[in-house]
Amino acid sequence: MAVPAQLEFFLDPSRCIGCQACLQACTECDTHKGQSMIQLDYLDRAYSTQTAPVVCLHCETPTCAEVCPADAIKRTEDGVVQTARKPRCIACNNCVLACPFGVPKMNTRMNLMMKCDMCYDRTSSGLKPWCASVCPSQALAFGTREEMMRLRPNARPVNAFQFGLQIIRTKVNVMAPRDWPDEVVDVTAAMYEPTIGHDMLDDIFVNIGDEV
Amino acid sequence: MKNSPPASTPTPALELETIRRFGPHVVHERESAGDSGADKLVKTHCCFCGQQCGVQLKVRHNTVIGIEPWYEFPFNRGMLCPKGIKRYLQQAHPDRLLHAWQKDSATPDGFSAVPYEDAVRRLAGEIERIQREHGHDAFGVLSGASLTTEKTYLMGKFAHMCLRTSNIDYNGRLCMVSAAAGNKKAFGIDRAANPWEDILGAEVILVSGANVAECAPITTNYIWQAREQGAKVIVVDPRITPIARTCDLFLPVKPGRDTALFNGILHLMIENDWLDRGFIQAHTAGFEALAESVREWTPGRTAEVTGIAEKSVRQAAEWWGVAKSSFLLHARGLEHHSNGVKNVMSAINIVLASGRIGRPNCGYATITGQANGQGGREHGQKCDQLPGGRDLSNPEHRAHVAAVWGMNAADLPSPGVDAYEIIRKIDKGEIKGLLSICFNPVVSLPDNNFVRQALEKLEFFAVIDFFMSETARYADVVLPGSLQEEDEGTVTQVEGRIIRIKKAVESPGDARSDWKIIQDIAQALGRGQGFTFDSPQSIFEELRAASKGGVADYSGVTYERVEDNFGVFWPCPDEIPEGAPALGPRGTVRLFEPGSWNPVAKGAGPFYFPDGKARFNLTPYVGPAEDVDAEYPIILTTGRVVSQFLSGNQTRRIGPLVDHYPEPRIELHPRLAERLGIADGDWTTVESRRGNCTLRASVVRTIRPDTVFIPYHWAGRKSANQLTISAQDPISKIPEYKVCAVRLRRADSPPEYAELLQPQQ
Numbered sequence: 001m002a003v004p005a006q007l008e009f010f011l012d013p014s015r016c017i018g019c020q021a022c023l024q025a026c027t028e029c030d031t032h033k034g035q036s037m038i039q040l041d042y043l044d045r046a047y048s049t050q051t052a053p054v055v056c057l058h059c060e061t062p063t064c065a066e067v068c069p070a071d072a073i074k075r076t077e078d079g080v081v082q083t084a085r086k087p088r089c090i091a092c093n094n095c096v097l098a099c100p101f102g103v104p105k106m107n108t109r110m111n112l113m114m115k116c117d118m119c120y121d122r123t124s125s126g127l128k129p130w131c132a133s134v135c136p137s138q139a140l141a142f143g144t145r146e147e148m149m150r151l152r153p154n155a156r157p158v159n160a161f162q163f164g165l166q167i168i169r170t171k172v173n174v175m176a177p178r179d180w181p182d183e184v185v186d187v188t189a190a191m192y193e194p195t196i197g198h199d200m201l202d203d204i205f206v207n208i209g210d211e212v
Numbered sequence: 213m214k215n216s217p218p219a220s221t222p223t224p225a226l227e228l229e230t231i232r233r234f235g236p237h238v239v240h241e242r243e244s245a246g247d248s249g250a251d252k253l254v255k256t257h258c259c260f261c262g263q264q265c266g267v268q269l270k271v272r273h274n275t276v277i278g279i280e281p282w283y284e285f286p287f288n289r290g291m292l293c294p295k296g297i298k299r300y301l302q303q304a305h306p307d308r309l310l311h312a313w314q315k316d317s318a319t320p321d322g323f324s325a326v327p328y329e330d331a332v333r334r335l336a337g338e339i340e341r342i343q344r345e346h347g348h349d350a351f352g353v354l355s356g357a358s359l360t361t362e363k364t365y366l367m368g369k370f371a372h373m374c375l376r377t378s379n380i381d382y383n384g385r386l387c388m389v390s391a392a393a394g395n396k397k398a399f400g401i402d403r404a405a406n407p408w409e410d411i412l413g414a415e416v417i418l419v420s421g422a423n424v425a426e427c428a429p430i431t432t433n434y435i436w437q438a439r440e441q442g443a444k445v446i447v448v449d450p451r452i453t454p455i456a457r458t459c460d461l462f463l464p465v466k467p468g469r470d471t472a473l474f475n476g477i478l479h480l481m482i483e484n485d486w487l488d489r490g491f492i493q494a495h496t497a498g499f500e501a502l503a504e505s506v507r508e509w510t511p512g513r514t515a516e517v518t519g520i521a522e523k524s525v526r527q528a529a530e531w532w533g534v535a536k537s538s539f540l541l542h543a544r545g546l547e548h549h550s551n552g553v554k555n556v557m558s559a560i561n562i563v564l565a566s567g568r569i570g571r572p573n574c575g576y577a578t579i580t581g582q583a584n585g586q587g588g589r590e591h592g593q594k595c596d597q598l599p600g601g602r603d604l605s606n607p608e609h610r611a612h613v614a615a616v617w618g619m620n621a622a623d624l625p626s627p628g629v630d631a632y633e634i635i636r637k638i639d640k641g642e643i644k645g646l647l648s649i650c651f652n653p654v655v656s657l658p659d660n661n662f663v664r665q666a667l668e669k670l671e672f673f674a675v676i677d678f679f680m681s682e683t684a685r686y687a688d689v690v691l692p693g694s695l696q697e698e699d700e701g702t703v704t705q706v707e708g709r710i711i712r713i714k715k716a717v718e719s720p721g722d723a724r725s726d727w728k729i730i731q732d733i734a735q736a737l738g739r740g741q742g743f744t745f746d747s748p749q750s751i752f753e754e755l756r757a758a759s760k761g762g763v764a765d766y767s768g769v770t771y772e773r774v775e776d777n778f779g780v781f782w783p784c785p786d787e788i789p790e791g792a793p794a795l796g797p798r799g800t801v802r803l804f805e806p807g808s809w810n811p812v813a814k815g816a817g818p819f820y821f822p823d824g825k826a827r828f829n830l831t832p833y834v835g836p837a838e839d840v841d842a843e844y845p846i847i848l849t850t851g852r853v854v855s856q857f858l859s860g861n862q863t864r865r866i867g868p869l870v871d872h873y874p875e876p877r878i879e880l881h882p883r884l885a886e887r888l889g890i891a892d893g894d895w896t897t898v899e900s901r902r903g904n905c906t907l908r909a910s911v912v913r914t915i916r917p918d919t920v921f922i923p924y925h926w927a928g929r930k931s932a933n934q935l936t937i938s939a940q941d942p943i944s945k946i947p948e949y950k951v952c953a954v955r956l957r958r959a960d961s962p963p964e965y966a967e968l969l970q971p972q973q
Contacts, residue, residue: 014458015458017425018425018854019425019854020294020872021292021296024294024869025292025297028278033241034240034241046882046911046913047913047914048457048913048914049452049454049457049914051454128281128290133281133283133290134281134291134293134296134297135291136288136291136292136293136425136430136432136433137425137429137433138436151440154440155440
């Protein structure tokens, strides 16, 4: 089973109403019952009611996996980055510190890094993930790209992010205004300077079921 | 100013022992015996708000262990708010009442167990005694709109036929009645005019006094989807709620000035001829007089009274005025006022003047609060009402219902008084006994110091509840009732759509279905005739007959039809006269369609008056009952947070929801905070003429600087309703929760409760 290729995850923080339905639903997952893999915070409550949910963006070449000294973090062939493998994880926190989006969290009680696996048990059988199922404002949405482009004519999905010299492509899309340019022009963007590439794919791909 | 409240202000006791015994305690997860697999999934609906999202309950070993989205239910398509996701934790909760209790001063917590049958017998004996000694009306009934329609019907029948008391009313009195009265005066019918699908495609959406994202979260997606498709969203609210954060125009109305705003908008519509004169001519009455009355509401005066910038008032009027399609939504922010009905009618006036109603994408609705806020106000538990939306004072209506019930119409009581007036009658000694179900007035009614004092005067007080609510602590007898997931039935949700509530599990212990308890009481009184139903469906079948021919006509509705069509919209008569357009399987989905037939107009027009015309109503502006002054210079407004529901009797026992927003905070603007020397997180004392309350401050720029906000879900010393005023609308009798005058200051020390109570207690 794999996540159907036509179904994608779309994240639009501008729609977030801070209700925490995503977070509460996340704790209903059988694989990490009672624990949410989603962070949801006010940006600055003194000034605004704006909140933003953080789910794993599922990088094509996940920094968390790249920095893992125990090779405990695996990405499925259909592109879902998983919680650390329990037998391998040494709870060193490298992934927690390295993720540019701040996603992995250390469960100190279990000595295990835990993170969003896009509800692989649901999505790999064609169901929506918990959070995108329930989200009342559909800040978190799961469906086809065609449907999303039709429903949100003012937005466009973006899945490439630049952090310093590192360019990261993700499985999850973040909605940006449709007519805006990709990047803010700055000095470094106009310079010749090769970014850090990811031409080496390591051995982080596994088939689910190959390994416990 | 001294730190202590005015000497005359009473304060609630902390009731530590009772809380220790009965909670609210929090539960974070349902322990399952290693296996979280479900025996069955039950397709039903959320137990909380009027959106009534479809959801599947996971059941294992007669316990609700979780939920699963129900993607096919069209209203919410799997979406849920946090309350709906965690509601399952209430079912096998350690605070559940598993048997009957009676007041017992010999125990530290004040109660001792009593066999159910003894408790029912004692209640029946007290009803009999009080009514014999003081007359039928000396025993009152308080009911609620979170009950299924079957139960609300039975409560009305129980009061009017079995007890023959005038004094029954319900907690929708704090919720839906201003909208109901305004709708009846303007349209002749009290129901959302349009299904929610009409929001999509509207050009302008005006949201007035509705914290949509927190109180009706699923509606957020409808509004934002409409915005994606080009709609302009206008939000009227003293606070920048999450739905207001991304709106196109924000009108920060000063609490209590809504009528002035809508009068001002209508003034500009008339001045600029942004009117549908054809519609006004053909389908309405009363426009000329109204037009004359709003002449004085110039933009300048409107701005001055409402506290909204004049250019924003003009912008709102223009967008609303020139739109080709629109949807106006309002909720308690518009309705919880001593002028609530007028506020509602003033909003309806701009809808009717635009002619944009009764068509696709042209709509109007109030956003229902409680689960069955709609169905619960239709079938006879309101003080002046009989089933089908009929009037208790109308001889024909009395005759119809008395015939269905098999009784003499002359034996039906006359109309009684509203819920708050019932409390006042208790205080005055006119009502000596009370039965309350699905109502927590000690938390939810305004000026609740008065409410508590009144309840203490009762000679006998009985409560049916599944938890020991703060109100139940005042009872002589508490009977263990059922949760929504423990019974069958129907409710009518925000759109006027009748939907099925399914039984997922049996009630635990000695707890049982509320309708059985009511029938047991009737039997114990020796007045069992008419109270021998064997199922909710058999109650519904009688309700169909009782509602037949009324405005809220359910006669064509069956459980099967409801289940086959994801709900049926009333009115849905079983017979349509020849020549009238036939109803589809979903009933009357959209009201007021051109050429539609209804039992009042009988083809004369689309509205529910004999001439088929809608009514413009005069809405002269009158300010709030208690305005600010030198002594109490700040406006207090109250409302909700997304993680709690109403008086919190259920949600304050659900750990993950308590964690989200553990305790009430007082929201105030930094401009006000600075002036008073209050910093974010400071303990702050708020005082009104009725009580005082010390809470932590939340200093935010998302509220008007002349207004402070406190959510009302908490009890005792944390209750916002210690402060609120019991002023009521003269027509709807809704209390004025949204405006009263207070003063505040930084507290010298933390309140006593801070160390003694958990956040939810």
